[in-house]
Amino acid sequence: DADVTQTPRNRITKTGKRIMLECSQTKGHDRMYWYRQDPGLGLRLIYYSFDVKDINKGEISDGYSVSRQAQAKFSLSLESAIPNQTALYFCATRAPGGETQYFGPGTRLLVL
Amino acid sequence: QKEVEQDPGPLSVPEGAIVSLNCTYSNSAFQYFMWYRQYSRKGPELLMYTYSSGNKEDGRFTAQVDKSSKYISLFIRDSQPSDSATYLCAAWGQKLVFGQGTRLTINP
Numbered sequence: 001d002a003d004v005t006q007t008p009r010n011r012i013t014k015t016g017k018r019i020m021l022e023c024s025q026t027k028g029h030d031r032m033y034w035y036r037q038d039p040g041l042g043l044r045l046i047y048y049s050f051d052v053k054d055i056n057k058g059e060i061s062d063g064y065s066v067s068r069q070a071q072a073k074f075s076l077s078l079e080s081a082i083p084n085q086t087a088l089y090f091c092a093t094r095a096p097g098g099e100t101q102y103f104g105p106g107t108r109l110l111v112l
Numbered sequence: 113q114k115e116v117e118q119d120p121g122p123l124s125v126p127e128g129a130i131v132s133l134n135c136t137y138s139n140s141a142f143q144y145f146m147w148y149r150q151y152s153r154k155g156p157e158l159l160m161y162t163y164s165s166g167n168k169e170d171g172r173f174t175a176q177v178d179k180s181s182k183y184i185s186l187f188i189r190d191s192q193p194s195d196s197a198t199y200l201c202a203a204w205g206q207k208l209v210f211g212q213g214t215r216l217t218i219n220p
Contacts, residue, residue, distance in 0.1 A: 004155075040120055040212055041212060042118070042200060042210045042211055042212040042213050043156070043200065043210040043213075044210075045207070045208075090155050090156070092155075099144045099146070099161060099204050099208075100146075100158050100161065101158075101208060102158075103155030103156045103157065104155050105153075105154060105155050106153070106154070106155050
């Protein structure tokens with residue numbers, strides 16, 4: 001079984017809809033991240049969390065919100081989706097003191 | 113200017129060629145440097161990482177960091193079609209910053 005899972009894997013939604021992307025991990029890591037990936041722009045950090053009570057904005061947090069429901073679960077919400085949020089979204093985890101981030105398989109989101 | 117710059121390619125080479133992938137960075141505080149490999153429709157996976165300047169070799173892959181010139185390199189020897197992927201460089205200071213990724217194709 002994968003250590004970092006994301007649901008759904010693909011999603012098509014309409015402008016103005018609220019959607020949630022979910023991430024779960026079995027690695028026991030306390031640090032979790034949400035990134036988006038766009039062609040030519042690489043991976044950009046949206047939000048990150050060092051534990052359940054610690055949530056931090058990344059470089060492109062506008063239009064997004066997150067919830068850390070438990071150490072193993074970190075959800076990303078788009079309150080009112082817009083077409084320029086069409087992208088590939090990745091969740092990642094990291095152990096304390098470690099430099100390596102472990103990525104999930106990604107969610108491909110299309111906003112019409 | 114992005115903190116980590118990488119030529120997005122695409123780069124296409126014949127099987128067996130030596131591949132050189134490069135990045136530059138601007139933040140002197142970066143201490144760890146990584147290369148991630150991302151296959152189509154998959155998440156990035158860590159390929160190699162180095163601490164500070166120097167070389168690190170793992171099989172056909174060699175990662176090289178020159179902090180004096182702020183240059184990061186990945187060399188792939190005897191390249192194989194299975195090496196076809198997007199390669200992302202990344203640097204870690206207090207946060208992990210990624211380059212744009214280079215799409216590499218190895219042609220049989």
